[in-house]
Amino acid sequence: MTAIKQTHIIDRLGSNSKHKFIIVGGMHGNEVNGVAAIEQILPRLKQVFDKQTGQIWFLKGNVPALKVGERFIDKDLNRLWLDEYIHSEDTTTADFQSLRVLHDLIINDICHGRFDNCVFLDLHTFSAKSGIFAIPASNQKSIEFARSFGVPFIERLSEMLPGTALQYLGQKGMTSVVFEGGTHNTPEATRNLAAGIWHSLAQAGFIKNDFPEVLQSRQLLIDISKDLPHHLELTYRHKLDRYQDFTMQPGYYNFKPVQKSESLAVQNKQVVQSPSGGFMLMPLYQKKGSDGFFIVKEK
Ligand SMILES: [Zn+2]
Incomplete structure (x- = not known):
């Protein structure tokens, strides 16, 4: 080897x-x-x-x-x-x-x-x-x-x-x-x-x-994990091409419930709204990353 x-x-x-x-x-x-x-x-x-x-x-x-x-x-x-x-x-x-x-x-x-x-x-x-x-x-x-x-x-x-x-x-x-x-x-x-x-x-x-x-x-x-939802599926991926211009709103964490149209982040000076209700997954609070956040729903 x-x-x-x-x-x-x-x-x-x-x-x-x-x-x-x-x-x-x-x-x-x-x-x-x-x-x-x-x-x-x-x-x-x-x-x-x-x-x-x-x-x-x-x-x-x-x-x-x-x-x-x-x-x-x-x-x-x-x-x-x-x-x-x-x-x-x-x-x-x-x-x-x-x-x-x-x-x-x-x-x-x-x-x-x-x-x-x-x-x-x-x-x-x-x-x-x-x-x-x-x-x-x-x-x-x-x-x-x-x-x-x-x-x-x-x-x-x-x-x-x-x-x-x-x-x-x-x-x-x-x-x-x-x-x-x-x-x-x-x-x-x-x-x-x-x-x-x-x-x-x-x-x-x-x-x-x-x-x-x-x-x-x-x-x-x-x-x-007793208070967390157990079986979920991904419904939305917020893909980033230029992560430098993306700032997640503070206070999000994995499995925080989100509402449709909730303001989640600012990207290129524009507000990013949630496309649907569900739970937040992997909100990006670091510089390097190709995804801003994901939305998941209970299955
Ligand atoms: Zn990793």
């Missing part, structure tokens, strides 16, 4: 190649809690993991962006998972290089081109002040996996957001889920993401369901 590939590997457990679980932290380089959560659970997991169960791969996403604490260097790595970019000759930007290295590592070195026995969990955080949720790829096994977390899960988001690793790997046939654990750089986000890892490892059969960390983690996920 090449040296640059090695920089993406945090750790790898297990010898049995029948079942594989891939967990990525830092697909966005400013989202350091995913890597922190992996490092937090690893010592305990190593004590209790039965090597015969399968392989667990812990990876870093955008390594150069993690080094500088930015969402990405030039292009959002989590919008580049499209054949035109994966197979392009573009070597000018670090993010294209990260894309191709990570793609080759997952598709060839880990999965060996077989995806029905691979689970992909992508750990993220957001700039809004509260909320927790899972996003499945659009295949049924991913939807069931996302549902199992006990936190809100949002259908149709993966289809509406081109170029995510989530959807790319889901379309290959993997069980593929994004877990959004909380606000960037908060201890709660690391705690929640660690809980999501324990839950999902047990859900996928890599550790026992009655293991203490699993039971505690599942209770935590239920407790922190």
Whole structure:
């Protein structure tokens, strides 16, 4: 394996190649809690993991962006998972290089081109002040996996957001889920993401369901989402071409109810109104990002 590939590997457990679980932290380089959560659970997991169960791969996403604490260097790595970019000759930007290295590592070195026995969990955080949720790829096994977390899960988001690793790997046939654990750089986000890892490892059969960390983690996920809507679908994406000119109104957070025509943001000096009622999702309170907000509805 090449040296640059090695920089993406945090750790790898297990010898049995029948079942594989891939967990990525830092697909966005400013989202350091995913890597922190992996490092937090690893010592305990190593004590209790039965090597015969399968392989667990812990990876870093955008390594150069993690080094500088930015969402990405030039292009959002989590919008580049499209054949035109994966197979392009573009070597000018670090993010294209990260894309191709990570793609080759997952598709060839880990999965060996077989995806029905691979689970992909992508750990993220957001700039809004509260909320927790899972996003499945659009295949049924991913939807069931996302549902199992006990936190809100949002259908149709993966289809509406081109170029995510989530959807790319889901379309290959993997069980593929994004877990959004909380606000960037908060201890709660690391705690929640660690809980999501324990839950999902047990859900996928890599550790026992009655293991203490699993039971505690599942209770935590239920407790922190007890007042939130559970099953949602995306109804609107406010895509941005020039995020510099976009300012979200203050006070929005994940799952805050919004009314039709409510003033949500200012873009190019124009008021942006909500196209419908529903719940706010991922309001943008940071500079870098290609989406201003999303509107979701209960399903
Ligand atoms: Zn992210």
